[in-house]
Amino acid sequence: MGFRKNMTEALELPKEIMLNLPLISFIGREEVSIENYKGILEYGEETVRVSTATGILRLTGSGLCIKQLSAECLVVTGKVEKMEFLQ
Amino acid sequence: MALWYYLRGYVRIRAKGFSAERFMNMAAYRGVYLWDVVQAGAGMTMKAAGGSLDILEACAEKTGCTIEVLGWGGLPYFLGRFRKRQVWAAGLLLFAAGLYLLSSFIWTVEVEGNERLGEEEILSFCGEMGLKPGVWKRNVDTEDITNKLLENFADISWVSVGIRGTDATIKLAETIEKVELVDQETPCDMVASADGVILQITAERGTPLVMAGDVVQKGDVLISSELTIGLEGEEQHTEYTGAEGAVTARIWQRLTEEMPLQYEEVLYSGVEKENHSLIFSEKELDIIHPNGDGEWEKTVLEETPLSLGDFTLPLKWKKEIWKACETVEKERTVEEAKSLLEENLRKKAENLLSAYGKIENIEIKFEEYADCVRAEAEITMAERIEKKQLRTQEKERENADGI
Numbered sequence: 001m002g003f004r005k006n007m008t009e010a011l012e013l014p015k016e017i018m019l020n021l022p023l024i025s026f027i028g029r030e031e032v033s034i035e036n037y038k039g040i041l042e043y044g045e046e047t048v049r050v051s052t053a054t055g056i057l058r059l060t061g062s063g064l065c066i067k068q069l070s071a072e073c074l075v076v077t078g079k080v081e082k083m084e085f086l087q
Numbered sequence: 088m089a090l091w092y093y094l095r096g097y098v099r100i101r102a103k104g105f106s107a108e109r110f111m112n113m114a115a116y117r118g119v120y121l122w123d124v125v126q127a128g129a130g131m132t133m134k135a136a137g138g139s140l141d142i143l144e145a146c147a148e149k150t151g152c153t154i155e156v157l158g159w160g161g162l163p164y165f166l167g168r169f170r171k172r173q174v175w176a177a178g179l180l181l182f183a184a185g186l187y188l189l190s191s192f193i194w195t196v197e198v199e200g201n202e203r204l205g206e207e208e209i210l211s212f213c214g215e216m217g218l219k220p221g222v223w224k225r226n227v228d229t230e231d232i233t234n235k236l237l238e239n240f241a242d243i244s245w246v247s248v249g250i251r252g253t254d255a256t257i258k259l260a261e262t263i264e265k266v267e268l269v270d271q272e273t274p275c276d277m278v279a280s281a282d283g284v285i286l287q288i289t290a291e292r293g294t295p296l297v298m299a300g301d302v303v304q305k306g307d308v309l310i311s312s313e314l315t316i317g318l319e320g321e322e323q324h325t326e327y328t329g330a331e332g333a334v335t336a337r338i339w340q341r342l343t344e345e346m347p348l349q350y351e352e353v354l355y356s357g358v359e360k361e362n363h364s365l366i367f368s369e370k371e372l373d374i375i376h377p378n379g380d381g382e383w384e385k386t387v388l389e390e391t392p393l394s395l396g397d398f399t400l401p402l403k404w405k406k407e408i409w410k411a412c413e414t415v416e417k418e419r420t421v422e423e424a425k426s427l428l429e430e431n432l433r434k435k436a437e438n439l440l441s442a443y444g445k446i447e448n449i450e451i452k453f454e455e456y457a458d459c460v461r462a463e464a465e466i467t468m469a470e471r472i473e474k475k476q477l478r479t480q481e482k483e484r485e486n487a488d489g490i
Contacts, residue, residue, distance in 0.1 A: 039108075039112040040108045040111055040112055041108060042108055043107070043108055043111070043124065043126065043131065044126055045126045065123065065124060065125045065126075066111075066121070066122075066123075066124030066125075066133075067122060067123060067124075068120070068121075068122050069111060069114075069115050069120070069121040069122065069124060069133075070115055070118075070120050070121070071115050071116055071118060
């Protein structure tokens with residue numbers, strides 16, 4: 001893993017592909033899109049837990065809603081208050 | 088993406104169970120696109136592509152969830168509803184057909200580029216040729232009309248008849264105006280246009296036949312076109328020219344007028360109301376009509392053609408002012424009637440005058456009757472009486488015979 005990381009950094013290759021890491025983008029605080037995720041663990045209006053390669057990602061807020069869900073990309077909308085990595 | 092799924096049709100489902108998240112993961116992994124996932128009570132509702140319901144059911148079975156179809160949406164479903172609403176669909180088709188039908192008529196005809204030629208003249212000619220509001224667009228032969236316009240109007244040097252949408256536009260260019268040449272060659276005489284006594288005669292060309300003080304009758308030759316060339320005593324011959332000159336004469340004219348002693352006068356009460364109506368070609372549809380009895384004097388304020396953007400409709404909006412009035416019978420004295428008559432006659436006499444004329448004297452005689460006054464005026468005026476008259480072939484022959 002160490003070699004792969006070093007090589008990716010040295011060649012400036014996109015990490016989310018080479019290292020299978022999630023790419024998380026925020027639009028303000030009302031929309032979060034998570035690419036390269038593994039799966040949804042929990043979905044509720046206040047919490048969404050998503051499993052990714054770097055650990056479990058937890059979004060906390062109110063009125064959360066999954067706007068899009070496909071194998072590659074997950075888009076959550078609503079009022080996001082907190083994002084944290086567990087483990 | 089959302090538009091694509093709207094066009095393809097989608098299904099709204101509710102998933103219930105302990106592991107609804109697992110169900111969603113599995114569905115996403117199998118390539119089903121899910122959107123608008125919202126928590127609703129114990130389960131959650133979501134939308135999925137309409138064709139993927141089989142996969143979703145398989146996923147639900149494996150993960151131990153129950154799914155429930157809430158409804159269908161999207162374009163196929165929207166169109167599917169018309170199977171039940173046949174009249175509605177027929178109306179939609181009828182509307183489209185009506186739109187097509189109405190747009191295949193000529194609605195307005197416009198003329199552009201005319202300065203000397205009257206628009207009415209061109210429009211009425213085009214109407215005869217079959218280009219007027221209300222005709223079938225396909226029956227209009229623009230090339231034929233273009234040619235006929237060029238043939239019939241000498242003043243048009245270039246014309247194009249174009250139909251765009253429901254508007255026909257006639258664009259034209261006029262020829263350069265002809266300078267009116269004074270014809271000096273064609274033999275013509277100056278004759279009297281009225282009886283009178285000559286006051287003054289100036290001949291520019293031709294031989295004057297009368298002198299100041301002469302009494303002439305209508306039709307008499309004043310300035311002749313005959314010119315006698317050659318010195319006296321030698322052999323002379325006659326040439327003809329276009330006579331030109333000014334002849335002023337004293338002429339008399341008689342005018343009569345009557346004025347009844349009883350007359351009607353219109354009194355306004357000051358009440359005004361507006362009337363609006365819609366005009367479609369010649370027919371008028373009174374929409375906003377003021378109520379109220381009695382007599383009204385109607386004055387048209389404006390007529391506005393209605394249009395939708397650039398598209399002129401054959402409709403006009405007419406605005407009228409209605410003034411409340413009352414007709415009252417009145418009587419005037421003989422003296423009043425006489426002064427009014429004199430005024431009227433003077434005005435009439437002035438209207439008779441040409442730019443060169445002058446009134447010398449007006450003599451008015453009144454006759455009084457029981458219910459009216461009659462006036463007879465004899466007007467003496469100095470007026471130009473010369474009139475050009477072509478020397479006809481016949482006359483020339485006569486002259487030839489005479490020599």
